[in-house]
Amino acid sequence: MKRKYLGLLIALGxxxxxxxxxxxxxxxxxxxxxATKSNKSYDDEMNIAVTAQPPTLDSVMTVxxxxxxxxGNIYETLYTxxxxxxxxxxxxxxxxVSDDGKTYTFHLREGVKFHNxxxxxxxxxxxxxxxxLEKSSRAKSLLGxxxxxxxxxxxTVLHLEKPSxxxxxxxxxxxxxxxxxxxxxxxxxxxxxxTEYIGTGxxxxxxxxxxxxxxxxxxxxxxAVGEKPSGFAGKKEALVNDVYYHFVTDHxxxxxxxxxxEYDIADNIPTESYEQLSTMDHVKVHTxxxxxxxxxxxxxxxxxxxxxxxxxxxxxxxxxxxxxASFVNEDLYELNPSYMNPNQPQWASDAGKKVYNQGDLxxxxxxxxxxxxxxxxxxxxxxxxxxxxxxxxxxxxxxxxQLGMNVKVANYDFPTFLEKKNDRSSWDIFITxxxxxxxxxxxxxxxxxxxxxxxxQIKALIAEIRExxxxxxxxxxxxxxxxxxxxxxxxxxIGQYKSILATTDKLEGFEVFEAPIIWNTKVVK
Amino acid sequence: MIGYILKRVLSLIPVLFVVxxxxxxxxxxxxxxxAAVILGLEATEDQVQELREEMxxxxxxxxxxxxxxxxVIHGDLGNSYFMKEPVTEAIxxxxxxxxxxAILGEIVALILAIPVGIIAAYRRGSAIDQSLxxxxxxxxxxxxxxxxxxxxxxxxxxxxxxxxxxYEPIQEGLxxxxxxxxxxxxSLGAIQAALVARMTRSSMLEVLxxxxxxxxxxxxxxxxxxxxKHALRNAFLPILTVIGQSFGTLVTGAVVVETIFNLPxxxxxxxxxxxxxxxAVIQGVVLFVTLVYVLINLIVDLLYGVIDPRVRxxxx
Numbered sequence: 001m002k003r004k005y006l007g008l009l010i011a012l013g014x015x016x017x018x019x020x021x022x023x024x025x026x027x028x029x030x031x032x033x034x035a036t037k038s039n040k041s042y043d044d045e046m047n048i049a050v051t052a053q054p055p056t057l058d059s060v061m062t063v064x065x066x067x068x069x070x071x072g073n074i075y076e077t078l079y080t081x082x083x084x085x086x087x088x089x090x091x092x093x094x095x096x097v098s099d100d101g102k103t104y105t106f107h108l109r110e111g112v113k114f115h116n117x118x119x120x121x122x123x124x125x126x127x128x129x130x131x132x133l134e135k136s137s138r139a140k141s142l143l144g145x146x147x148x149x150x151x152x153x154x155x156t157v158l159h160l161e162k163p164s165x166x167x168x169x170x171x172x173x174x175x176x177x178x179x180x181x182x183x184x185x186x187x188x189x190x191x192x193x194x195t196e197y198i199g200t201g202x203x204x205x206x207x208x209x210x211x212x213x214x215x216x217x218x219x220x221x222x223x224a225v226g227e228k229p230s231g232f233a234g235k236k237e238a239l240v241n242d243v244y245y246h247f248v249t250d251h252x253x254x255x256x257x258x259x260x261x262e263y264d265i266a267d268n269i270p271t272e273s274y275e276q277l278s279t280m281d282h283v284k285v286h287t288x289x290x291x292x293x294x295x296x297x298x299x300x301x302x303x304x305x306x307x308x309x310x311x312x313x314x315x316x317x318x319x320x321x322x323x324x325a326s327f328v329n330e331d332l333y334e335l336n337p338s339y340m341n342p343n344q345p346q347w348a349s350d351a352g353k354k355v356y357n358q359g360d361l362x363x364x365x366x367x368x369x370x371x372x373x374x375x376x377x378x379x380x381x382x383x384x385x386x387x388x389x390x391x392x393x394x395x396x397x398x399x400x401x402q403l404g405m406n407v408k409v410a411n412y413d414f415p416t417f418l419e420k421k422n423d424r425s426s427w428d429i430f431i432t433x434x435x436x437x438x439x440x441x442x443x444x445x446x447x448x449x450x451x452x453x454x455x456x457q458i459k460a461l462i463a464e465i466r467e468x469x470x471x472x473x474x475x476x477x478x479x480x481x482x483x484x485x486x487x488x489x490x491x492x493x494i495g496q497y498k499s500i501l502a503t504t505d506k507l508e509g510f511e512v513f514e515a516p517i518i519w520n521t522k523v524v525k
Numbered sequence: 526m527i528g529y530i531l532k533r534v535l536s537l538i539p540v541l542f543v544v545x546x547x548x549x550x551x552x553x554x555x556x557x558x559x560a561a562v563i564l565g566l567e568a569t570e571d572q573v574q575e576l577r578e579e580m581x582x583x584x585x586x587x588x589x590x591x592x593x594x595x596x597v598i599h600g601d602l603g604n605s606y607f608m609k610e611p612v613t614e615a616i617x618x619x620x621x622x623x624x625x626x627a628i629l630g631e632i633v634a635l636i637l638a639i640p641v642g643i644i645a646a647y648r649r650g651s652a653i654d655q656s657l658x659x660x661x662x663x664x665x666x667x668x669x670x671x672x673x674x675x676x677x678x679x680x681x682x683x684x685x686x687x688x689x690x691x692y693e694p695i696q697e698g699l700x701x702x703x704x705x706x707x708x709x710x711x712s713l714g715a716i717q718a719a720l721v722a723r724m725t726r727s728s729m730l731e732v733l734x735x736x737x738x739x740x741x742x743x744x745x746x747x748x749x750x751x752x753x754k755h756a757l758r759n760a761f762l763p764i765l766t767v768i769g770q771s772f773g774t775l776v777t778g779a780v781v782v783e784t785i786f787n788l789p790x791x792x793x794x795x796x797x798x799x800x801x802x803x804x805a806v807i808q809g810v811v812l813f814v815t816l817v818y819v820l821i822n823l824i825v826d827l828l829y830g831v832i833d834p835r836v837r838x839x840x841x
Contacts, residue, residue: 053797055563055607062564137572191579195609210608210618211789211797212692248690248787249797252674256689259682385800415557415802422561422570449570 043506043523044241048516049248049263053211058193059179060135065435066267068174069515070245072232073216074115075179075199078106078125078156079172080232083513085344085438087168088233090225091120091180091200101163108154113221114182115204122150127186129156132178139178142170142441164466165474166439173438174232174514202238202519216243229511229520236519239509243518258283258502264523265507265516269500270387271328282505288512289341290499291435293326293333293392294444296451296491297428303376304428310489311355312367313429316403318359322395323495326388334496339443339482341436342496346471351479352486356493364403378407381427383417392431392494424452433497440465440478445491453490526830533823540819541812545597548811549590552804559606559802580606593808602812603805607798612809615794622692622706623783623790626713627775629706633714634721634771639757641718642725642764647752649730658726664719670781673712677785680708690787709786713779717771724767728760735759761832769825776821777814 054067059075062068078092089095091112096105112120129148133139145161160167171178185196197205202224203216218238227234246263248254251270257263259280269277269285277285297304297313304310323333337356340347358364378400382393393409400407410427412420420426430451437443441462448454461481468474485491501516508522560576577583581592596603602612641661645654681689687707695702732738733756741751780792787793791810798806 055801192576192609209789210610210615211793246691246787249793250784250787253677253690253785253787256677256682260685260689262688262691413557413800415559415562415800416555418561419556419558 041525042239043525046240046243046265046518046521046523047263048243048245048265048518049254049257049267050245051247051251051254051268052249053247056193057197057205057214058189059177060132061193063175065515066245068177069267070214070216071179071197071199072174072177072201072515073203073243073518074197074201074205075177075181076201077172077178077180078108078129079168081172081174081438081514082233083231085231085341085346087172088227088230090233091125095168102160104158104160104167105151106156106158108156109223109225110154112200112223114200115198115219116182117221118182120180120200121153122156123153124183125156125180126150127183128180129158129178131186132176136176136178138173138176138442139170141447142166142439162467165468165471166441166466169438170442173442175435175437175442202236203243206242211247213247214245216245217241231513232517238519239522240518255502258504261504261506264504265510265518266502267516269502271326271332271500272387274329274332274500277502284503284505284507286501286503286512286516287332287498288501288514289343289436290497291433292339293323293388293431293433293494293497294339294491295392295396295429295431295494296445296453297489298424298452299455299488299490300452301424302428303373303378306371307489308367308371309373312364312371312373312403313400313405314355314489314492315358315360315367316364316399317357317396317492317494318399319357319494321359321399322392323497325395326392327497332498332500336496337482337486337493338496339445339485339493340440340478344436344438346475347440347478349475349479349482351483355486361403368403368405373405375406378405378428379426380407380409381417381420381430382409382411383414384411385414385417386433388433388497389431396429396431421451431494440481445485446481451491455488455490457484457488458490530823530827533826537816537819541815544815545594545808545812546590548808549593552807553586553589555802557802559804562800562802563607593805597812602809605798605803605806607801607803608806612805615806616791616809616813619789619791619794621694622788623776623779623792625695625702626706626709626779626783626788626790627772629703629710630713630717630775630779631768631772633710634717635768637714637718638721639725639764641722643729643752643757645722645726646729646733654726658723661719661722664715665723667716668781669712669716669779670785672715673709673782673785676708676712690785692788705786705788709779709782709788712782712785713775717775720771721764721767725760725764728763729756732756732760758832762829765825765828765832769821769828773818773821776817 050066050069052066054062054064054070056062057067057071057074059068059071076090078090079087080090082088091109092106093109094107097103108120108122108125114120126148133143133146143160147159149157149159151157158167179199181194181198185194185198189195202219202222204219206217207215218241222236222238224235224237229235248257251268251273254263254266255269255273255277258266274285277283297310299305304313319335323335324330327333334342335357336342337350337353338348340349342348380393380397382390384390390411397407397409410420421430434444440446444450445453446458446462458481461477461484465474465477465481468477501512503510506524508524510521511517558573560573560580560582564572564576581589593603604611605615608615641657645657648654677689680686688705692705693701738751738756741755746755777791780796783790783792784796791814795807795810798810
């Protein structure tokens with residue numbers, strides 16, 4: 001009997017001990033918070049948890065978002081984007097465009113120093129920009145045949161084969177951005193990319209611990225431009241001495257790290273954790289424009305090579321159901337047929353909205369009959385490595401089954417998914433989440449390599465958009481092209497999604513514009 | 526003795542050969558293009574082909590195997606495509622966290638398991654024995670990732686006593702080093718403890734019933750001496766085998782626990798390399814892990830002789 005009570009007492013003691021421990025801890029953290037609010041002091045260090053280790057920080061060689069986010073602190077470009085997505089000078093002072101639109105003369109800022117102490121001159125810019133033209137698939141497709149030359153130490157000239165309305169936008173785009181680095185670094189770089197990361201940005205590269213972190217330090221010699229900060233443009237100031245980008249693959253660890261303050265910023269929060277984090281004390285959740293969830297059809301092989309059948313599928317789809325299942329909360333998605341960012345006035349378009357999100361099974365069944373569908377197997381290719389892509393695929397499978405189609409899901413890990421995607425005989429439909437592009441020609445939905453969509457009419461319309469003389473004329477052509485995409489159905493937009501990141505409430509001046517912006521940001525102790 | 530060790534080391538060669546062929550084939554037959562993974566989602570087919578060529582992936586598979594094995598024999602495990610460093614270097618860098626975690630995990634396991642096993646055997650059939658065995662059964666049934674997440678939530682997030690994730694090398698100070706390892710070590714150690722405790726109990730039970738224990742007791746030897754000196758030492762051989770195996774498991778990478786607690790160890794290295802299709806690293810780590818596992822077993826075999834002189838005599 002005595003033993004029984006002893007056990008009970010020990011258990012109660014332990015619970016009490018734990019509870020006292022917690023309450024003390026809470027009290028202490030509240031106390032320290034109040035103290036810092038009244039008498040602020042700032043931390044010298046910022047810790048950011050990102051999802052994976054990037055393959056390189058050479059922005060020209062990669063489209064990895066993590067790589068570009070980190071590299072954006074080390075490197076700068078001639079032109080960058082302000083918060084309205086307009087090309088804005090950064091390392092250039094200004095540009096003169098010739099009357100025929102084939103020559104761009106960039107006047108460079110003087111006295112800008114690289115992290116190795118050397119002053120930036122036109123030779124460095126020419127070497128960097130020509131390397132970008134040669135290595136970046138984006139640059140090659142948009143500015144094929146172009147060449148940069150030095151006119152004098154502070155003037156660089158770009159010669160184009162034919163004029164185009166999107167030159168500066170292409171140069172300011174984040175994907176594969178043309179980082180300006182010293183000429184010597186480029187000349188000594190191996191084929192797979194530079195290994196010495198020297199730029200002009202507000203932070204310098206210090207150390208890369210494989211599978212642990214990348215460490216950046218403040219660039220004391222940084223020379224900021226005078227303009228107000230806006231997007232990636234304007235005045236930048238490093239307000240912490242050390243920045244650590246930790247590679248934390250497990251999302252529950254990233255979330256736990258934000259709760260304990262081990263990380264100041266946690267990138268890529270899964271949508272299912274959005275509500276949980278929104279209600280937590282000391283945690284701020286930031287949502288920002290992510291991109292489009294897009295479905296691609298195999299227009300070359302298999303049953304869906306028949307446009308009628310693609311129309312039947314599209315008519316049956318209920319996009320709201322797919323988006324809700326994939327992104328969990330209505331705050332995190334938007335029903336909108338636009339392939340381009342709906343908040344970017346130049347390109348947002350609702351062309352094709354009549355056939356978007358119909359969810360009309362009866363009409364779809366009729367179309368299915370007209371197409372002569374006879375139970376042929378439809379393969380949906382997907383990967384569970386990206387939760388939203390997989391969930392959307394499962395909902396689409398169910399919707400198509402209700403339509404009476406014979407649908408199978410082929411689920412692989414991401415590398416295998418990429419390989420299978422290139423084998424056109426192994427899939428009929430796949431869904432991917434694609435980040436926003438700045439100009440229509442950059443869209444994956446228009447890139448023949450992506451899903452085998454090599455339509456001459458699309459090519460002709462892309463050329464017309466690029467050659468258009470005014471922005472309005474270009475927009476009209478894009479409306480026409482988006483309308484055509486909804487008729488031809490090589491792909492269809494399912495909807496727009498938002499990305500999520502979380503920070504502690506100790507950050508001051510922090511903003512998100514396409515990526516977390518860590519310059520001009522302080523960390524309260 | 527030296528002859529025995531030599532024989533065991535030589536017997537490693539066919540094991541490593543079979544493992545090398547198997548892993549090479551598995552890695553190269555698995556779909557997934559390393560060049561495409563490195564270049565990212567939006568790379569063009571031309572770029573992928575160019576990188577394949579540079580990486581030597583366009584050579585026939587037997588030629589790739591031959592090149593790799595020749596290098597391995599010369600002590601070169603190749604270079605990581607992704608990390609752009611020699612595989613040997615990558616393994617060495619990732620070994621420290623894993624080794625520290627394994628040692629700490631094993632300490633946790635032994636501190637829990639040996640006393641529990643002894644007490645349970647000594648009090649055989651009692652309520653204490655039964656409850657300890659139920660707890661150890663639970664310990665075996667709870668997966669390490671679940672225990673890890675629960676500990677992380679309770680001790681890391683709620684009580685904030687220990688960091689939830691990360692790693693500091695031992696050069697930064699012993700406490701700095703250990704504080705990141707305590708929670709993962711408990712998550713791993715608890716499961717190993719359950720295994721070792723059950724083995725300790727059954728082995729002790731067997732020995733406690735033998736005549737020499739009865740003799741010792743009748744001679745008036747103190748009870749704790751009977752249990753620790755006479756019974757435990759004689760019961761230790763099978764326990765040592767389990768400890769050896771559990772240490773082997775811990776050293777060769779606690780994949781899930783390392784991922785949850787973000788420890789840059791061998792387990793994380795292999796998982797990341799599979800995702801990156803970093804062939805050279807996958808092959809190198811598997812070979813290394815095989816070698817470590819076999820060597821640990823060899824050391825355990827040699828320790829038998831240290832603990833039980835009869836084993837030495839039999840060999841002679």
